[in-house]
Amino acid sequence: MHIETDKVTVNKPAEEIFDYLADMNNFEQLLQNDKIEKVNTTADTCEFTIKGMAKIGLKTVERNRPEEIKIESFGKVPFNFEMNIHVKPAGDNTCEAYLTFDGKINPFMKMMVEKPMTNFLNMLAHKLAEIHNN
Template identity: 40%
Template structure:
């Protein structure tokens, strides 16, 4: 398994509000880049979408630990299997730090091809969560 981690992001919200938001895929459509992701469909626990240049993909929530962690896994036909999790740590009132991690089952060639893109995606999603104003 190959591990990718985002930078630690600061969110000016409580861990409880962020947890509630990231525990429901219906909230994610506002975070994704509309120019890269198409055909978004979601329920609370699953989502399906198309990624330009990659194809169809899906995710499902596989574990929730109140106000600390949400874990996601691939769902359906995807180019490679991976787990994504978002960790939350509240350090003060309305000051929560988040870190996103992906563990992916990649062969060395795939790692070279997608590694930079995965890291960029993690930081982009982390920034989107940190800067989202609708909590």
């Protein structure tokens, strides 16, 4: 299952946004939502529970400053996945960011999780813009 989020414009330089996202401790701020609970972070990992669904674990596996952060599933997760965060300069002190997600799931499970996962990933992208554009 492949998902690409909305592209969001962030009014900060790409390097600054990359550095923010490269430290998974900052994901606690991105995950502030009434549907997210039990957030636990380190510089390289983030674990949380989506209410009514599953526990999700993320682990940073590669940082390519300032354009891409590669993340993989971590711990006990319902399915394995890879997620990439893309940050592209878009002018003076502005950048564009989006996420791509590739999950290794069967067709039946895809029908159940594709829409909620797309909504969740878009929420992360828009929350990034909201935090840094205010």
